[in-house]
Amino acid sequence: MRLGLVIDLDVCVGCHACAIACKEWNASGTIGPLSDYQPYGAEPSGVWFNRIRHFEMDEYPNNKTVNFPMSCNHCEDADCVTVCPTGASYKRAEDGIVLVDQDKCMGCNYCSWACPYGARELDRSSGTMKKCTLCVDRIYDQNLPVEERQPSCVLTCPAHARMFGDFDDPDSAVSRVVRERGGYGLMPELNYNPTNQYLPPRRKPVIEMSGAPKGGLKESIKQFANRLVRR
């Protein structure tokens, strides 16, 4: 099994609900707590497994805002695991989830240096490295209804921009949508082989803009005034 996420950049509205749900679940999960520093102070900061950035592609009038959620990519060739000197970082053979054993981590930060995606964050109060667990304490929980055995971020997404599944199964929903929509992994040139896939924004029909001004006396006075005014 190769479990991971698909994130639809065409659908994501950038509401940060996935990040909040992630924090809520994992703060009391196997790897919790996720410490906050000065949460109500002047410089609020803290540990998050999921962060949403906002990018703009192309320029006006063809520009588009792309909301960009990022968490651990659970890479196939995860350098964060190979560089770890203590054996705290490991990749599970059965489902490919990359985890940090909190009892072994010595907080040297080396794995975070090796991660190009910024998935790992040091918890300064426990002194250990923390990262997305793909909600490993949830997806196998027999006490939950089957449809709820998914990562918190996926369940909460109001736009259905996130999907969870097995990429080794060519007929799984995630494999199919990646095939159909041309999904891709980030920074392929570094050869980490990230499991998580991103679906590119769809091409939208171009909306016609009014071209030449209408003409007439009112319009020419306006243009004359515009030339006079110094801005």
Next chain:
Amino acid sequence: MHPAFSVIFFTVASGAGFGLFSLLFIADTFKLGGGFERDQLVAGGLIAMALVVFGLLSSTFHLANPKNAWRAFSRFRTSWLSREGVFAMIFMPLALIYLASIMFDAPLWLREISGFLTAVLAWITVFSTGMIYACLKTIRQWNTPLVPANYLALGYASGSLLLLLGAVISGLDTMPYIAMSALIVAIAAVLKAIYYFWIRDPGLSPTINTATGLTRAKVKLLDTGHTHGTFLTQEFGYRLARKKAGLIKTLVFVIGFGLPGLMLIAVFNGESGQFAALAAALGGLIGAAMERWLFFAEARHVVNLYHGAQRC
């Protein structure tokens, strides 16, 4: 990258210690300049080992959870950080055997074999230190074979200058030590110059386009999504003005390579030899520390692409 003082001190001190110890073995084997006395050799070896031990101890200060530091020896097969620790730990008993065989007049074969193995392990350990950084694909300025070469050259350069100081204090013929220092410092300077030349050009490095996969148009960051700094911005967000970097590079060459070179001439001419040798050794160490600071400060991690950098 955020330049952590403990790591800078560790790499400079342990590099000099490993360099000093292996060059001490060479000086002993070939009786350079008449050869050190028994007590002088042992004192020199202990100073080198002290540099290594203090360096290793200082490196644990940057750990957030040092109680697990002993586990760092366990992933020897994959991690260069683990390998460095293991090699340093094998170095220690071998170095003690070598020093003991000098102290107690052990048979020559034991002295030579333990000394040779110690020197080889010192080399391997400094190489491993360089590889900790050179193996990271995420930092273009580090992912080059010049990095372990620089670590080795600078460690041996500062070690050779310390050895020269020892030779001057012990009243040996300084000629072979001057020659050795001049050669190693010159090699270190040339390698560092090539490194600085090499990292000027971004080459084939990730861009904001490959980082987001939006490769068909210009991409720019609108919002990082966090209110204040995060671990990522604190660890990787360090930025150094190009002018300041240029100034420090000049200082590295003037203080780290130029000053020791001039002082070598002074020692050669016999003008206040002890002071000149001390100035050369201090210059070499300060230059190496500045070089190490810059090595971290100039490194740009690719995660900065998600915080506004266009390319790394």
